[in-house]
């Protein structure tokens with residue numbers, strides 16, 4: 001059975017993250033979760049999360065679900081690249097998104113969440129769509145929703161059609177030809193250690209020359225911005241009057257009135273162009289004349305991340321066949 005579900009920006013002003021409605025348990029409990037191709041844990045705010053750490057989030061209460069089963073003796077604990085994290089215990093239950101149901105999905109209930117999760121009331125948990133090797137459940141790692149659902153889908157794929165300041169979609173099991181233009185270019189995926197890792201063939205700043213390069217990075221729907229090698233990002237921001245890499249603000253900032261160039265990245269013989277407007281990410285505070293860039297250096301990260309700023313410029317196919325590949329198309 002195939003499916004389709006909305007990817008809804010959690011903030012109307014800038015695309016911090018996107019959430020997707022899911023139902024868990026019997027009777028169904030609806031939560032809005034952040035679908036994250038950069039991790040592989042499905043965890044939720046729950047009746048086990050201390051009230052002091054819950055600020056408006058919907059919670060999953062396994063004790064109210066007739067189909068919930070404790071996965072005895074199993075725990076989990078995850079730390080994300082931005083320093084946030086969560087931990088807890090594990091149930092299995094019915095899990096449905098966009099009409100696709102997995103009857104015994106591992107649902108990781110949070111017993112602790114870090115402040116940055118507490119402070120984002122619109123995110124009620126995450127659905128990891130990375131490879132299951134990254135799952136943190138101990139002593140037995142659990143399968144992602146996609147790995148569990150794959151065999152029931154027409155095709156072992158899901159697609160991301162994220163949009164700038166608008167609602168997009170995640171499709172499961174099929175490729176919707178109306179969502180892209182031209183051809184889809186498929187690239188090999190390196191599945192070790194478990195991210196959707198691919199190699200971009202280079203970049204161009206605005207209408208400038210294309211620079212062939214091999215940029216190894218991960219496609220990560222759960223990261224807001226795009227983080228690339230210093231020399232790429234320096235050449236981009238070097239074209240923007242008044243742009244500086246600010247220790248104070250933690251990245252490249254620029255005068256909000258500046259005209260930004262677009263950014264093009266290679267995908268095999270093809271390419272994707274990120275419009276300038278996507279890279280004018282946000283004012284550093286409401287009404288400030290200083291804006292924060294959507295393209296930042298990856299030098300402190302140790303990995304290049306194609307986050308939402310890049311992904312929303314494309315239609316992306318996450319092909320879970322053997323071997324997995326990743327497909328990119330303009331739209």
Ligand SMILES: COc1ccc(CN)cc1O
Pocket residue numbers: 017034036038039080081082084116117120123126222223
């Ligand atoms: C604090 O919010 C988040 C932290 C980490 C991830 C995963 N990349 C997603 C989030 O929404």
